[in-house]
Amino acid sequence: MAIADLANPTRFLKFANRTIPWLSGLTVIVFAYGIDQAMLAPDDYQQGATVKIMFLHVPSAWLGMLGWGLMSVAALGTLVWRHPLADVAAKAAAPIGAAFTLLCLVTGSLWGRPEWGTYWVWDARLTSELVLLLLYLGVIALWRTVEDPSRAARAAAILSLVGAIDLPIIKFSVDWWNTLHQGSSVFRVGGSTIDSSILIPLFIMAAAFTLLFFTLHLAAMRNEILRRRVRTLRLMQATAVS
């Protein structure tokens, strides 16, 4: 099946029905291996055992940003090409991205208490991440408030593109401002500063979380297509009755 064929909702449903069970199985396997490796990883020389929280916190942070990035690309699909699957992809990504952003903030707080002595500080990284969560909640509220899906899609697409400005702010906040949050340590010029005994389990957990994200996204897109079919049929029924 060509990728262009997936632009048709019926073909997309067939693809999703075939792919979701395999992706789910693969996600469980990679998670099992990742958690095993994370538990076997040595304590960090500075953070001690709390480094184990990083195996949840870092992938959640990446996926929170990936979710909004995906919504921004989908927003272009909505506004420029008016493609219905772009709306579906954006709407399905919002709750998943919000959940990962929330997980990032909670695990970050739980790591911060023993390491920094506080659950929260209004530093640029933490605040811009909180702004991302609020943006997610805003876009979810928008989808729920506007009844007509195509109108809601356009409004959500504009908010997604405006909100995308928060992504570089999150990424470079640790470089642009003095923050309590540490600087980049995984993807940085000159290579990662993390030892491979911790970096490898981190990448495996990141792969597991990414697989989970795409499995959930595919399933949520399938649900959204079905929801729109139900809506169309109900409108047809209402028209026939009147």
Place this chain on the structure above:
Amino acid sequence: MNAVNHMGFIVASYATAIAVVGALVAWVTLDYRAQRVRLADLEMRGVTRRSTPAQSERTIEQAKEKA
């Protein structure tokens, strides 16, 4: 750093992750079931899309083919 001192924070983090992932999985699974039930209900009442034949029409067609 004493691992025992910080065990509560580590356990709380993993418990939160399980709760969040569990909630997401439950959301997509229950939503899928709900949409399937709604579609089946509409099809049973004869409300179908013009591009796809109704379940009952399909059953009749299949019966005709077998005959």
